Amino acid sequence: MLGLSRSDLLMLLFVLFLVAAAPILLNPFPEASRFAQFNAGYPDLMQRFVIFAIFAVGFNILFGLTGYLSFGHAAFLGAGSYAGVWMLKLLTINVLPAIIVSTLVAGVFSLIIGYISLRRSGIYFSILTLAFAQMSFALAASVLTPITGGETGLQTALNDPRILDGASSGTGNIPAPALFGLEMRDSIQIDFGGWLWTFNVGYYLSAFILLVAFYLSIRIFRSPFGMMLKAIKSNNQRLSYTGINPRPYTLAAFVISGMYAGLAGGLMVAMDPLAGAERMQWTASGEVVLMVILGGVGSLVGPVLGAGLIKYAENIFSKINESLLTQWFAFMPEGLTDFMVTIVSPFVGKGWHLSLGLMFMLVVTFLPGGLIGGVTGLFGRIFGRRSKAQGE
Amino acid sequence: MELSAFLLQVLNGLDKGSAYALIALGLTLIFGTLGVVNFAHGALFMIGAFCAVALQRILSISTITLDETKTDFLGNPLKIKTPIVEEWFGEATGQLLIDWSVPLAILLAIPVMMLIGFIMERGLIKHFYKRPHSDQILVTFGLAIVLAELIKAYYGANQISVPAPDMFIGSFDFGMLIGMAKGKLIYPYWRIVYFLFALLIIGLVFAFLQFTTFGMVVRAGMADRETVGLLGINIDKRFTIMFGIAASVAGVAGVMYTPINSPSYTMGMDFLVISFVVVVVGGMGSLGGAVLAGFILGILESFASMRVVIEAIPGINQVVIYLAAIVILLARPRGLLGRKGVMES
């Protein structure tokens, strides 16, 4: 079905289930419980999960398949964001044109940068992409202020022209981004026993787009084109003696992943019509790399899980503060409580980046295949042992 | 353009170029000897800078005595802080020590950075020799974040100002030296010191590699690691030491840079990105290329920050280094002085 093999279809259905049921799955604790702070089922966070998943799935098409490590993909996400806000300002508050134009603008932008950067490989390629991204960031924050809003960022305003639906700005409020009248921030809340579930329009739009993006990535992975990309990673030279010109293949992969980044950027502004230059910074590019390697480079579901985990950890870790820690360790003897709080507190709250850095190191060192690689390895070992035992 | 303005930009470029060159030199040593792409090198520069902060703090530890004869505006007895070093060594020597804390911090930074270098190499980097370059980049990138965050947790996020010794405060009038009007071409003393210091360190590193047996073996190892290993020379041990040296070079570069730019935990990342560009522009694995590219890009950046230039091409000061890197890499695929076959797989 859908041109997928049975196992791929199952994987797609699994992701469909995950994102569809996320508002319930991510709120396992009743509102009143002391664990409610670990719930992740609120719209803002769930939107971030799926939008970053799109970014990571796209990045994986380049990095996972061809092995080309780009340090500049945040620039495409940023470019998509700016394009998206401009569409919301100039054209219509309907998010559809914004999302489409974001993707296209990022596509053109990545075509130019990719065409130049791909003249080199290895670390030279990484540095070229980094240089382009840093240039974009610096320009967006300074000279390009008329287009990007500079350091304050670009956002929608009351007096935007919005040539297609200018009338809606007459209400006195800045109109909220919507899809044919359905506002992104609208939600239905269901109080189920002690649990509160929020079903948000913006989240489900993003989730739907993630599913499409994920489906396309499966198709790409399983196509002859995808196989050529894997061959590029494996042995670029040999491919050329096999009659294949590797450059257009890598460029196509670069542009596809750039468009995924632009799509993610467009969705971000569709959820919250504000774009800032910091979205283009190289640390943002580093974050998507981490998502992909944490989940598993070159695996299909990996980037989705990686994006979710990082964003969840970021959210939880940065919420925890000292008083909360004191509460948690209160059951210990007093001296020990203080000790534990002192030990743990640098890693949480504002120190969340410390945990992020450690996570980065641990994953690269001990889990080169990411979570997916680790799980597959474990399964392989368990089942491998069992079949061996049966054989004996 | 006036001659004085031109010379001023060259001078301005020298101190930044010195820092780029020193960091890039260490990066190249590590890459050339160990074959490792170290994204944590900027963090080593930053830790060096915080060695200066630490020493300044240590030297300023004071005992507080109450002077009953004087009162402050609330009527309480006046508190008098006396730095312990002044008590120990007498007032004059103590004040001299505090005043000279930045250069003195070099003595602290060298052993500290050596130690950090050894621990890093033995504890982490060693396990990544056979892993792909992308893994090395990622793990050291993680380490850079960790080091920066540790410094932030201890010293806070704000910049901390560390003054140069009193005798180097103020500026030298170069213009008058070459017969220009007074005040046309002035340049802070400390930046002159920094530039000369950088030249000294670069000279020492090159001399060390050129004239000692240790250096010869390391250079041979850079050229062909396997063969040298076959000769029965313990290359690994030397490479560990080399890592320590590279870390120290970055560290002392950081120490001496503190009066020019007050250190904060982000300075490592700021310098790292540019230093990598410097290394790549110079040509991966070429020590001379790293130094050359460091100074060229430093001076280029300084020229691009001139008002006339910015007015002509807005934003050029922000992007000139990256732009230069792109142009150079496209025109000379292996950088200015790069050799064939390095980092091309």
Add this chain to the structure above:
Amino acid sequence: MSALEVRGVNKRFGGLQALNDVNLTVEEGRIHAIIGPNGAGKSTLLNCFVGRLTPDSGTVMFHGKSLLGIQPYEINQAGVSRVFQTPEIFSDLTVLENVMIPALAHRDGKFEFNALRPMRREKDIQKLAVDVLEDLGMPDKHDMIASSMSRGDKRRLEMAMGLVQDPKLLLLDEPTAGMSRADTNNTIEVLRHIGDSRGITMIIIEHDMHVVFSLADRISVLAQGTVIVEDQPENIKGNVKVQEAYLGGAQ
């Protein structure tokens, strides 16, 4: 008619004259062996045919079209496939994938943006690959990761990757090095069969004289970058110049 015409090819590396005025004519449908002592320039010559090296002077014409100054993939698309001396395979991919990639390159050309076509539906390509693997005696290794194979199997995989493209000219650089006697005989069998049935022109570099004399229609002897003799196999065996070249090379 001649398939490959090599005229006056020279190649210098620094002070070493690796190829010195090499002339070679390979007739269509024939198996042409190039032999010679180590360092005679055999692999250098082959590299000049596939775009890995560019000669300093001379011409290499393939069916009237020059092979010089064009990209390796264009040479391959013109119908020249090469089997490498040290196995150059896609080591993280499966055996079947390794063979399907050149098959796709042969069918679709140097670039085809077929990102949404499922590989599973490429039945023809799969069949081609399976058949070639069968011919080469590896029908049961489709899903093995290429890097985990034995050296001999890697050589056979290399050959499968060349043969699956149904090339007009197949260049074989020591195809049986590292193979067992049995595998070598099997390879000779396969190459002879393919030569006879499909009429593929082949150039083969080989040290194993058993292989050379079992296959070659014609032999060129290369020594110190020059073709010293070119003749029928039966005339090569007793040739004095050839013996000198080998003995000279062995000193």
